[in-house]
Amino acid sequence: MPKVFERIASVNARRALVLLGVLALLALTLAVPTRTYLSQRAEFDRLQEANAELEREVDYYQKRVTEQNDPAWIENQARARLQFVMPGEKQVVLRFPEKAKQQEREKAAREYAANPWYSNLWDAVSTPPEGK
Numbered sequence: 212m213p214k215v216f217e218r219i220a221s222v223n224a225r226r227a228l229v230l231l232g233v234l235a236l237l238a239l240t241l242a243v244p245t246r247t248y249l250s251q252r253a254e255f256d257r258l259q260e261a262n263a264e265l266e267r268e269v270d271y272y273q274k275r276v277t278e279q280n281d282p283a284w285i286e287n288q289a290r291a292r293l294q295f296v297m298p299g300e301k302q303v304v305l306r307f308p309e310k311a312k313q314q315e316r317e318k319a320a321r322e323y324a325a326n327p328w329y330s331n332l333w334d335a336v337s338t339p340p341e342g343k
Contacts, residue, residue, distance in 0.1 A: 278284050289295040296302045308316070323331060 294302060294304065307313075326334075
């Protein structure tokens with residue numbers, strides 16, 4: 212170790228200061244372009260990802276357009292959404308009651324079944340029919 216200290220002590224201070232100044236100037240000169248390169252590279256990667264997402268969307272919409280130009284798809288949609296039928300066909304539409312209404316009707320039927328027969332007969336005679 213004493214040789215290292217001797218070598219450091221023999222270095223010209225002015226030369227070391229000039230070398231240090233050159234290195235600092237070189238570091239400052241390279242810092243701005245390096246920072247610009249890194250930020251542009253990050254922006255490029257972000258734009259590539261956005262471009263890939265847009266290409267996926269274009270593919271999706273092209274498939275939809277191709278699908279919607281298919282006569283079988285159009286017929287299927289007309290049948291499903293608009294309830295269209297072909298000439299000669301008969302359409303049957305099943306409507307299921309809402310769950311709350313169905314449960315209410317089931318409750319009323321249970322109550323009706325729980326009543327004695329003469330009470331149900333009296334209710335049928337004494338109350339007017341509903342609806343029409």
